[in-house]
Amino acid sequence: MNNLLKNDEKLEDLQLDGLQIIQSKKFYRFTSDAVILANFVSVGSKDFLMDLGTGSGIIAILTAYKNKPKKVFGIELQEELADMARRSVQFNKLENLIEIINCDIKELQSAKIRQELNISEADVVVCNPPYKKAGTSALNNTENKSIARHEVALNMDELLKVVKVLLKYGGRFYVVYDSNRTAELISKLKTNNLEPKKIFFTQPSPDNDATLVFVEAVKGGKEGVKVLPVLITNDKDGKYLEKIKNLKF
Amino acid sequence: MNNLLKNDEKLEDLQLDGLQIIQSKKFYRFTSDAVILANFVSVGSKDFLMDLGTGSGIIAILTAYKNKPKKVFGIELQEELADMARRSVQFNKLENLIEIINCDIKELQSAKIRQELNISEADVVVCNPPYKKAGTSALNNTENKSIARHEVALNMDELLKVVKVLLKYGGRFYVVYDSNRTAELISKLKTNNLEPKKIFFTQPSPDNDATLVFVEAVKGGKEGVKVLPVLITNDKDGKYLEKIKNLKF
Numbered sequence: 142m143n144n145l146l147k148n149d150e151k152l153e154d155l156q157l158d159g160l161q162i163i164q165s166k167k168f169y170r171f172t173s174d175a176v177i178l179a180n181f182v183s184v185g186s187k188d189f190l191m192d193l194g195t196g197s198g199i200i201a202i203l204t205a206y207k208n209k210p211k212k213v214f215g216i217e218l219q220e221e222l223a224d225m226a227r228r229s230v231q232f233n234k235l236e237n238l239i240e241i242i243n244c245d246i247k248e249l250q251s252a253k254i255r256q257e258l259n260i261s262e263a264d265v266v267v268c269n270p271p272y273k274k275a276g277t278s279a280l281n282n283t284e285n286k287s288i289a290r291h292e293v294a295l296n297m298d299e300l301l302k303v304v305k306v307l308l309k310y311g312g313r314f315y316v317v318y319d320s321n322r323t324a325e326l327i328s329k330l331k332t333n334n335l336e337p338k339k340i341f342f343t344q345p346s347p348d349n350d351a352t353l354v355f356v357e358a359v360k361g362g363k364e365g366v367k368v369l370p371v372l373i374t375n376d377k378d379g380k381y382l383e384k385i386k387n388l389k390f
Numbered sequence: 391m392n393n394l395l396k397n398d399e400k401l402e403d404l405q406l407d408g409l410q411i412i413q414s415k416k417f418y419r420f421t422s423d424a425v426i427l428a429n430f431v432s433v434g435s436k437d438f439l440m441d442l443g444t445g446s447g448i449i450a451i452l453t454a455y456k457n458k459p460k461k462v463f464g465i466e467l468q469e470e471l472a473d474m475a476r477r478s479v480q481f482n483k484l485e486n487l488i489e490i491i492n493c494d495i496k497e498l499q500s501a502k503i504r505q506e507l508n509i510s511e512a513d514v515v516v517c518n519p520p521y522k523k524a525g526t527s528a529l530n531n532t533e534n535k536s537i538a539r540h541e542v543a544l545n546m547d548e549l550l551k552v553v554k555v556l557l558k559y560g561g562r563f564y565v566v567y568d569s570n571r572t573a574e575l576i577s578k579l580k581t582n583n584l585e586p587k588k589i590f591f592t593q594p595s596p597d598n599d600a601t602l603v604f605v606e607a608v609k610g611g612k613e614g615v616k617v618l619p620v621l622i623t624n625d626k627d628g629k630y631l632e633k634i635k636n637l638k639f
Contacts, residue, residue, distance in 0.1 A: 320617040324586040328577045337573040342617055351617035368569040368591055368600035371620040 145228045152232075157386060160206060162197050163229045168222055171199040173385055174317055174353060175269050177343070177372070179203035180388040181355055182315050184210045188264035191216065191307055193246050194295070198226030198239070200267055205238040213239045214260065216246055218294055246295055249303050262309035268316050270300055297326065301333045308335075308360045316358075320351040327356070336362030339390070341369035394477045401481075406635060409455060411446050412478045417471055420448040422634055423566055423602060424518050426592070426621070428452035429637040430604055431564050433459045437513035440465065440556055442495050443544070447475030447488070449516055454487040462488045463509060465495055467543055495544055498552050511558035517565050519549055546575065550582045557584075557609045565607075569600040576605070585611030588639070590618035 145163070146152065152161045164170055179200045184190050188210040192201040195215030205213045215230075217223035223243035230239045248254050271292045297318075304314050314335055318326050320342055327337055335358035342351035351371070369390065394412070395401065401410045413419055428449045433439050437459045441450040444464030454462045464479075466472035472492035479488045497503050520541050546567075553563050563584055567575050569591055576586055584607035591600035600620070618639065 321614050323589070323617060324576050324580060324615045325613050327573050328580045331573060331577045340572070342620075344619060347622075348619055350619060354617070364574050365570050366573045368572060368603070370593055370597055370599060371591075373596075 145232050147225075150225065155203070157203075157206070160202065160233055161229070162199055162202065163225050163232065164197060165225060168219075168225070169196065171197045173374070175199045176203065177385050177388065178267065178269050178315060178317050178355060179207075180385065181357065181390050182208075182265060182267050183313065183357075183390070184208045184265045187211055189261065190214070190265040190267065191260070191263045193266060193268040193300070193303070194218070194270060195226055195241065196222060196269070198229045198241060200269060201226070201239050201241070202229060202233055202235060204267070205235050206233065209238070210265075214263075215239060215241045216249070217241060217243055218245050219243075246303055247299055250306055255307075260307070262312070263307045264309060264312050266304050266308050266312070266314045268300060268304070268314075270297070270316065270318070271295060297322070297329055301329050301335065305333045305335060305360065310361045312360050313338075314358045314360070315356070317353055317355045320354045323354045326354065330356065330358045335360055336364060337366045338362050339367050339369060341372060341390075343372045343374045345373070346375045347373060394481050396474075399474065404452070406452075406455070409451065409482055410478070411448055411451065412474050412481065413446060414474060417468075417474070418445065420446045422623070424448045425452065426634050426637065427516065427518050427564060427566050427604060428456075429634065430606065430639050431457075431514065431516050432562065432606070432639070433457045433514045436460055438510065439463070439514040439516065440509070440512045442515060442517040442549070442552070443467070443519060444475055444490065445471060445518070447478045447490065449518060450475070450488050450490070451478060451482055451484060453516070454484050455482065458487070459514075463512075464488060464490045465498070466490060466492055467494050468492075495552055496548055499555055504556075509556070511561070512556050513558060513561050515553050515557050515561070515563045517549060517553070517563075519546070519565065519567070520544060546571070546578055550578055550584065554582045554584060554609065559610050561609050562587075563607045563609070564605070566602055566604045569603045572603045575603065579605065579607045584609055585613060586615045587611050588616050588618060590621060590639075592621045592623045594622075595624045596622060 150163050150165045153164050154161055182204050186209055190210050190213045192215045195201050195217045198215055201213045201215035220243050223241050227241040330337055337356050337358050339357040341355050343353045344351050399412050399414045402413045403410055431453050435458055439459050439462045441464045444450050444466045447464055450462045450464035469492050472490050476490040579586055586605050586607050588606040590604050592602045593600050
């Protein structure tokens with residue numbers, strides 16, 4: 142299988158039934174945020190799931206493997222990254238479940254393009270988007286990494302407009318952002334008829350401010366949100382990855 | 391001093407330098423929520439503070455005593471309750487700082503009425519409002535108590551419209567709600583140009599969902615919110631009241 146690997150790439154063991162992901166120094170590494178988000182996603186066996194900005198393919202692969210939905214589409218703007226994710230899918234023998242598409246998320250607004258790509262209304266959409274506003278703090282040192290961290294290629298408004306179009310009525314959207322954008326996110330979700338139904342925060346320790354906010358929103362959902370227990374992400378005992386892999390929401 | 395007490399009333403010791411509050415079986419008892427909210431309020435010595443729906447006067451009394459602002463107005467719809475709060479203010483010798491006004495919060499929309507009551511723009515507004523929507527769950531068994539718990543006399547939209555008018559530009563608003571109304575609250579605050587700047591939740595224990603959300607919003611504030619550490623409210627060691635009295639935000 143190692144002919145699936147290129148020179149600057151290596152395999153990372155997800156410590157879950159032998160699942161492995163190709164990682165490259167050229168691209169932003171997936172983080173535990175993605176693993177938490179993948180665990181948060183609730184998806185059934187008849188569901189069609191879209192992972193927007195799939196990157197290494199981590200969320201597409203984890204949700205496909207754990208939940209065996211009908212189909213998972215992973216959308217990735219960067220061609221090389223899409224290719225790498227596609228090879229990770231092959232590596233884990235999930236080609237029947239997952240299709241990686243190399244295109245700009247914003248293009249999915251167009252009904253014509255969705256038709257060409259054979260994309261029907263999604264039951265579930267998930268996105269681990271760039272957290273930081275373009276122009277805030279130092280951009281990452283390579284363009285590849287900046288696209289994953291900063292709103293260079295996609296901002297929150299653009300993302301939510303696409304999600305609203307992709308999702309069927311009653312469908313679920315899962316997303317994570319910097320917690321200091323919580324108010325902006327909640328308000329924009331509601332403006333786009335995506336009603337927050339579950340929300341939780343991560344804190345490094347019991348005494349620290351929250352760092353990330355995770356939201357499940359339902360298209361056309363009724364008002365009223367469940368605020369789940371805060372997730373403490375410190376790793377004093379080194380068992381953090383183990384812990385988040387087994388999260389139940 | 392006990393001639394300040396009526397038949398069905400008793401004094402409750404706040405365990406803070408001898409501060410006491412008159413409580414009556416006829417009215418909704420103040421809860422620890424009010425004490426937490428009062429501690430959350432940041433108010434300076436030159437500030438004019440308004441406590442909307444002051445009830446027993448607990449928040450007006452605690453903030454006046456602790457922070458010595460220029461002036462505190464406590465607004466209370468129910469005449470008997472306003473009278474009781476006024477006597478609590480006298481009991482604690484805070485008449486110079488606190489004025490209790492018996493009127494409907496909604497009437498404060500009117501510039502004429504504000505002028506008559508000598509109410510100028512507030513630096514800080516605080517409100518421990520009715521949490522529950524009118525018509526949801528069982529109403530409390532007496533009308534007096536229902537007004538404090540259910541949106542019989544004041545709903546969220548009405549409250550925020552008044553707050554927007556009362557507060558000066560850059561002024562701060564402090565409020566607490568059921569956490570399942572977090573999304574609604576945040577979105578409506580933003581609609582009213584009250585930008586959430588600090589937010590935190592209470593949880594009964596580390597494993598339970600949140601119950602309440604506390605928000606500090608700034609009129610005309612810049613987007614971006616700090617999510618403070620979750621506050622665990624269990625009382626295993628019986629030191630909960632002690633703990634919340636000394637909360638620092």
